[in-house]
Amino acid sequence: MSVTVRVPAKVNVQLAVGAARPDGFHDLANVFLAVGLYDEITVTPADELRVTCDGPDADQVPLDRTNLAARAAEALAGRYGRSPGVHIHIAKDIPVAGGMAGGSADGAGALVACDALWQTGASRDELLDICAELGSDVPFSLVGGAALGIGRGEQLTPLEVGGTFHWVFAMAGRGLSTPAVFREFDRLGEGTDLPEPVASQELLAALAKGDPDALAAAVSNDLQPAALSLFPELAGTLAAGRAAGALTALVSGSGPTTAFLVRDPESAAAVAQALLASGTCRTVRTASGPAPGVTVAAAG
Ligand SMILES: C[C@@](CO)(OP(=O)(O)O)[C@H](O)COP(=O)(O)OP(=O)(O)OC[C@H]1O[C@@H](n2ccc(N)nc2=O)[C@H](O)[C@@H]1O
Numbered sequence: 001m002s003v004t005v006r007v008p009a010k011v012n013v014q015l016a017v018g019a020a021r022p023d024g025f026h027d028l029a030n031v032f033l034a035v036g037l038y039d040e041i042t043v044t045p046a047d048e049l050r051v052t053c054d055g056p057d058a059d060q061v062p063l064d065r066t067n068l069a070a071r072a073a074e075a076l077a078g079r080y081g082r083s084p085g086v087h088i089h090i091a092k093d094i095p096v097a098g099g100m101a102g103g104s105a106d107g108a109g110a111l112v113a114c115d116a117l118w119q120t121g122a123s124r125d126e127l128l129d130i131c132a133e134l135g136s137d138v139p140f141s142l143v144g145g146a147a148l149g150i151g152r153g154e155q156l157t158p159l160e161v162g163g164t165f166h167w168v169f170a171m172a173g174r175g176l177s178t179p180a181v182f183r184e185f186d187r188l189g190e191g192t193d194l195p196e197p198v199a200s201q202e203l204l205a206a207l208a209k210g211d212p213d214a215l216a217a218a219v220s221n222d223l224q225p226a227a228l229s230l231f232p233e234l235a236g237t238l239a240a241g242r243a244a245g246a247l248t249a250l251v252s253g254s255g256p257t258t259a260f261l262v263r264d265p266e267s268a269a270a271v272a273q274a275l276l277a278s279g280t281c282r283t284v285r286t287a288s289g290p291a292p293g294v295t296v297a298a299a300g
C-alpha cells in the first residue's frame, strides 16, 4: 500500500508586510496564487520514519527530522497516538529556498498522504491546524487555488479567479533564507511607522476578472527591497524579463526566484528564452495558475 500526492508551488501576487510582532512573526496581507510546478510525495509503510528525495535541487533538501514532510508525519502520528513509521519519498521539482513554498508543499503533501495511508479520519480543519503549526505557508499549500492569508499568512480566505494567469519563473544560483529576508525588511524599515497590511481591492478585482494587465498593474511585494538588498543581482534578472516583454516582474515571496507575468503561453516561451539568454539566472520555468492544492495522484 502506498499513497502519492501532488502539491503545487506558489507565487505571492501581493505581499503586504506589517511591523514585527512580539512573537517574531510579521502580520501580513498575503495573496497567494498556486502555480503548476509540483512536488510529488509518496508515502509507504516502513519500520521507521525515513525521507528520500530526488530532483535537480535534491542535494539541498534536509533528509532528517527537520524536513517539513517528516515533521508533518510526526505531528499527525503524535496526534493520533501511532508510530510515524513511514518512508516519505519527495520527487522535487519546486526550487529549494526559492520563495515558492517548496518545503511547505512537502509538509502539506506528506500530511494528506499519511492521513490517507493511516486512515485517521482527521477533518480538513484538523489537517489545516496541523499545517499552521508546521509553518505560515503550509495551510495554503494544502488548499491551493488563490487565497488571501492574514495573521502570519495562515488564516486563509479563498479568492475568486476568473481566468488562467501565465508566468515565467527565473531561478537564481543560490537560495535566500526567509528569516534573513524578514530581518532585512526590519532593518530597512527601522524608525518608520508601518501601516496595517491590507489586501489591494484593485488586485482582488483583477484576479476575479482574470485580467493579466490589471493584475500586472496591481502586484506588489513589500519584501522585494529586502531581497534585492541581500541579493542585488536580482535587479538584473527583473530588468531582463521586463525588457523581454513581461507585463510585470517581481520577486516571489522572500525570493530569490523572480516571477514574470505574461499574456499567454507564447509570450511565456519568448520571455523564458530571453531570460535564459540574458545570463542573469540559473534556469527558467513556465507555469500557469491557479493550480489545485494537494491532490491524491495514486493510492493502492
Ligand atoms: C515569505 C513567505 C510569503 O508567502 O514565503 P516564502 O517566500 O518564504 O516562500 C512566507 O511568509 C513565509 O512562510 P514560511 O516559509 O511558512 O515561514 P515560517 O516557517 O512560518 O517562518 C519562518 C520565519 O520567517 C519569518 N516570518 C514568517 C512569516 C511571517 N508572517 N512573518 C515572519 O516574520 C519569521 O522569522 C519566521 O521564524
Ligand SMILES: Nc1ncnc2c1ncn2[C@@H]1O[C@H](COP(=O)(O)OP(=O)(O)O)[C@@H](O)[C@H]1O
Binding pocket: 060, 061, 062, 066, 067, 068, 069, 090, 095, 096, 097, 098, 099, 100, 101, 102, 103, 104, 106, 107, 175, 176, 178, 254, 255
Ligand atoms: N521538504 C523540504 N523541501 C525543501 N526544503 C526544506 C524541506 N524541509 C525543510 N526544508 C528547509 O527549508 C528551507 C526553505 O526551503 P523552501 O521551503 O524550499 O523555501 P521558501 O521558504 O523560500 O519557499 C530549505 O533551505 C531547507 O533547509
